[in-house]
Amino acid sequence: MRRITSALFLVGLAVLVAxxxxxxxxxxTPLAGDAINASAGQQVGAGxxxxxxxxxxxxxxxxxELTILFTAATVGGLVLGKPxxxxxxxxxxxxxLQAGADLFFPLLLVVGLYIILHGHLTPGGGFQGxxxxxxxxxxxxxxxxxxxxxxxxxxLIEGLAGAxxxxxxxxxxxxxxxFLTPLLDKGELGALFSAGTLPLLYLAVGLKVGAELAGLxxxxxxxxxxx
Amino acid sequence: MDLTLIFYVAAVGLMLIGxxxxxxxxxxxxxxxxxxxxxTGANLLLLLATYREGAAAPIWVNGKFPLxxxxxxxxxxxxxxxxxxxxxxxxxxxxALRVHRAYGTLDIRDIRQRMEQDIxxxxxxxxxxxSEAPLPVYSSAESxx
Amino acid sequence: xxxVVLLIVLPLMTAFLLPVIHRxxxxxxxxMGPAVLLLTSVMxxxxxxxxxxGALAIEIGGFRPPLGITLYVDQLALLLALAVTVGTLLxxxxxxxxxxxxxTLALLLAGAGSGLALSGDLFNIYVFYELLAVVSYGLIASxxxxxxxxxxxxxxxxxxxxxxxxxxxxxxVYQATGTLNLAQLxxxxxxxxxxxxxxxxxxxxxxxxxxxxxxxxxxAWVAEVYATASGRVSALLAGIISKLALVIIxxxxxxxxxxxxxxxxxxxxxxxxxxSGELAAWRAQDLRRMLAFSSIGQLGVMFIAFSIPGPxxxxxxxxxxxxxxxxKPALFLLAAQWGGSTARLAGAAKVSPLGAGLFVLLALSLIxxxxxxxxxxxxxxxxxxxxxxxxxxxLGAGIILxxxxxxxxxxxxxxxxxxxxxxxxxxxxxHRGGDLATASLLGAGLLASVFVMTPLAAQLQSMALQAxxxxxxxxxxxxxxxx
Numbered sequence: 001m002r003r004i005t006s007a008l009f010l011v012g013l014a015v016l017v018a019x020x021x022x023x024x025x026x027x028x029t030p031l032a033g034d035a036i037n038a039s040a041g042q043q044v045g046a047g048x049x050x051x052x053x054x055x056x057x058x059x060x061x062x063x064x065e066l067t068i069l070f071t072a073a074t075v076g077g078l079v080l081g082k083p084x085x086x087x088x089x090x091x092x093x094x095x096x097l098q099a100g101a102d103l104f105f106p107l108l109l110v111v112g113l114y115i116i117l118h119g120h121l122t123p124g125g126g127f128q129g130x131x132x133x134x135x136x137x138x139x140x141x142x143x144x145x146x147x148x149x150x151x152x153x154x155x156l157i158e159g160l161a162g163a164x165x166x167x168x169x170x171x172x173x174x175x176x177x178x179f180l181t182p183l184l185d186k187g188e189l190g191a192l193f194s195a196g197t198l199p200l201l202y203l204a205v206g207l208k209v210g211a212e213l214a215g216l217x218x219x220x221x222x223x224x225x226x227x
Numbered sequence: 228m229d230l231t232l233i234f235y236v237a238a239v240g241l242m243l244i245g246x247x248x249x250x251x252x253x254x255x256x257x258x259x260x261x262x263x264x265x266x267t268g269a270n271l272l273l274l275l276a277t278y279r280e281g282a283a284a285p286i287w288v289n290g291k292f293p294l295x296x297x298x299x300x301x302x303x304x305x306x307x308x309x310x311x312x313x314x315x316x317x318x319x320x321x322x323a324l325r326v327h328r329a330y331g332t333l334d335i336r337d338i339r340q341r342m343e344q345d346i347x348x349x350x351x352x353x354x355x356x357x358s359e360a361p362l363p364v365y366s367s368a369e370s371x372x
Numbered sequence: 373x374x375x376v377v378l379l380i381v382l383p384l385m386t387a388f389l390l391p392v393i394h395r396x397x398x399x400x401x402x403x404m405g406p407a408v409l410l411l412t413s414v415m416x417x418x419x420x421x422x423x424x425x426g427a428l429a430i431e432i433g434g435f436r437p438p439l440g441i442t443l444y445v446d447q448l449a450l451l452l453a454l455a456v457t458v459g460t461l462l463x464x465x466x467x468x469x470x471x472x473x474x475x476t477l478a479l480l481l482a483g484a485g486s487g488l489a490l491s492g493d494l495f496n497i498y499v500f501y502e503l504l505a506v507v508s509y510g511l512i513a514s515x516x517x518x519x520x521x522x523x524x525x526x527x528x529x530x531x532x533x534x535x536x537x538x539x540x541x542x543x544x545v546y547q548a549t550g551t552l553n554l555a556q557l558x559x560x561x562x563x564x565x566x567x568x569x570x571x572x573x574x575x576x577x578x579x580x581x582x583x584x585x586x587x588x589x590x591x592a593w594v595a596e597v598y599a600t601a602s603g604r605v606s607a608l609l610a611g612i613i614s615k616l617a618l619v620i621i622x623x624x625x626x627x628x629x630x631x632x633x634x635x636x637x638x639x640x641x642x643x644x645x646x647x648s649g650e651l652a653a654w655r656a657q658d659l660r661r662m663l664a665f666s667s668i669g670q671l672g673v674m675f676i677a678f679s680i681p682g683p684x685x686x687x688x689x690x691x692x693x694x695x696x697x698x699x700k701p702a703l704f705l706l707a708a709q710w711g712g713s714t715a716r717l718a719g720a721a722k723v724s725p726l727g728a729g730l731f732v733l734l735a736l737s738l739i740x741x742x743x744x745x746x747x748x749x750x751x752x753x754x755x756x757x758x759x760x761x762x763x764x765x766x767l768g769a770g771i772i773l774x775x776x777x778x779x780x781x782x783x784x785x786x787x788x789x790x791x792x793x794x795x796x797x798x799x800x801x802x803h804r805g806g807d808l809a810t811a812s813l814l815g816a817g818l819l820a821s822v823f824v825m826t827p828l829a830a831q832l833q834s835m836a837l838q839a840x841x842x843x844x845x846x847x848x849x850x851x852x853x854x855x
Contacts, residue, residue, distance in 0.1 A: 033298030047287030072314030075510035329518035
């Protein structure tokens with residue numbers, strides 16, 4: 001019974017899709033997108049317009065995205081609870097993985113920080129770089145499952161980085177402007193020090209994402225192996 | 228125009244496959260995969276909304292912006308959507324772990340039955356008579372309920 | 373007036389810093405949350421009096437719409453933001469084992485709810501909605517029992533499914549119009565969204581956002597979640613968050629999808645919701661499940677009311693919604709202690725007279741007995757339904773009346789068990805002081821509103837008129853005309 005109704009539902013969905021496609025006007029006119037492309041250079045000063053959208057034009061969405069990650073980490077911690085100290089652990093990985101993890105750590109750190117700091121100039125940014133940073137801190141945990149991540153440090157970095165993002169936004173309000181108005185000198189397009197507060201925002205984002213994901217992954221990994 | 232058609236078919240196809248996975252599967256992990264596919268399809272659809280053939284990435288290269296630039300807004304939107312789904316995936320897996328720890332199974336029909344039993348026990352009701360879901364599609368193994 | 377942003381941002385920032393604060397001083401960590409919410413509630417009330425009957429738009433980041441995101445602050449939006457903040461403060465779920473995390477989640481709930489109420493951008497609404505979803509997963513699951521984890525998993529699956537559909541709906545809207553700002557969408561809707569693409573987008577958005585609003589058919593999660601979550605969390609979700617989701621859908625209906633087909637879809641789903649909800653509640657034997665199904669039915673009534681075109685529909689729907697926002701949390705608080713089989717409720721009047729009396733009062737208002745507010749709200753809906761031309765609206769009116777009859781039946785069944793049955797082997801437990809006090813506060817508010825019915829009605833009507841005035845919305849936000 002359930003399968004029949006489900007199948008009917010899917011057929012109906014497919015029919016709806018076909019009807020919509022028939023009728024759709026495929027000539028697109030992205031109003032907002034074109035306007036942003038035209039004005040991002042002067043208004044924001046970032047070489048990467050997508051970063052301008054993520055941090056300046058739609059910076060509010062980015063703040064909420066950070067909050068969702070934070071909430072997910074909190075809920076994960078709530079659901080999983082504390083790992084038992086005497087729980088069975090996976091054995092240490094072999095020599096290749098351990099040596100590789102040790103070699104990778106500084107490389108991943110450099111790549112991650114590079115991507116974060118150049119987010120306003122080239123494709124990349126806080127989220128992408130943050131994930132690389134998280135990997136940098138998580139691979140050692142994979143190689144030697146006994147090592148625990150310092151969860152206090154993780155939550156400290158998380159909280160302070162997130163608060164820093166909001167504080168930078170609130171600073172604009174002190175100057176009489178609206179929340180999250182870009183501050184600081186826009187500088188020269190394409191230079192490393194340009195686009196005002198955007199690199200700082202992305203730095204906060206990158207650190208927060210890195211800390212959060214590393215903490216989440218470590219928590220999931222620490223859940224005792226069930227037989 | 229033809230290239231766009233292929234992309235649309237891909238996006239909608241992913242969504243349909245994901246939906247089919249969610250609705251028809253009985254294993255929790257397969258449902259989670261279905262959700263991931265569905266969200267991937269939706270992200271693709273969002274990117275396709277203002278797709279322009281031949282447009283370049285909106286990045287300052289060699290001292291200037293390219294002439295025909297792609298729309299940056301869907302790229303930012305999909306970035307947000309991907310991060311959201313990663314967060315929710317983490318929560319889903321944590322919950323799946325706890326459910327498995329509690330009930331020992333990942334079959335959603337069994338989980339549903341055990342859950343109904345637990346609720347009935349906690350409430351002091353003898354039979355799962357009040358387990359009527361509003362829509363029969365979601366009711367558990369048809370045990371005459 | 374631009375301080376409205378603080379209603380959203382202060383709770384978020386406090387939530388980020390709470391673990392750090394807790395390390396420094398556990399005492400501060402425990403009371404910082406309620407303190408911040410108290411501050412934002414007071415701010416909200418001051419802003420409400422400053423707003424009066426006006427409306428304004430706040431351009432986040434100083435970017436003109438549609439390049440940036442705008443917040444739209446009118447009476448309805450501010451009222452809902454205030455309701456979420458005050459409600460979270462009153463129903464503070466920070467108790468239990470993992471106090472720190474629960475307090476964090478409660479703060480995030482207040483911030484996210486305020487944001488959802490105030491947002492004026494389609495994708496921003498989607499992100500706030502997702503944030504609310506994750507917070508609710510955490511709050512529900514904080515109970516820690518096996519059943520609640522299973523219930524949360526089911527809720528999560530349905531909610532994620534809906535969210536992906538909503539994203540597809542947003543994609544369709546963006547494809548047709550090229551903008552995400554609600555005001556500009558309202559401008560472009562008559563020519564670009566008045567077709568099957570627009571209707572498909574509306575259906576996708578309706579089903580996606582309707583998960584939280586307990587819309588048929590994505591409400592399979594409701595019964596188990598409210599039966600397994602703690603009383604306060606159920607009160608918050610069923611009482612306030614569901615109305616928030618509903619009002620968002622209504623805003624979209626008014627501004628972006630004003631076509632009659634969209635209204636009809638809502639009407640049909642509302643009717644199905646009333647039918648399925650009230651029937652299931654009638655047959656339920658678990659008190660909390662009964663209340664959960666009943667709330668599905670009530671939300672169906674609201675969907676029917678809001679599907680009436682024009683300010684009259686919004687007025688009727690708001691009346692039912694605000695009434696439900698007060699009654700349902702109180703009922704869930706009472707049921708939390710009594711939670712369980714209705715057979716166990718025998719003789720509750722002797723053990724807890726105040727609780728039993730409150731329950732009867734709330735039930736009477738829910739069914740719609742004069743002179744309680746519930747009566748006026750339902751009357752308003754029925755009168756407006758009968759004035760419509762479409763015959764489907766008459767069916768809606770009939771279904772609502774039938775639903776009220778069923779409600780009377782199963783609610784009086786419980787009331788009679790309170791007063792006329794003898795206590796069985798396990799007498800019902802007495803309520804925890806805090807919950808009973810909050811429920812009494814809500815009940816007292818309900819009674820008091822009987823005496824201020826006329827000014828309340830006038831205020832609601834002005835809110836409804838303002839909310840349904842699309843031209844006014846566009847004028848206030850004033851999006852940049854682009855080529």
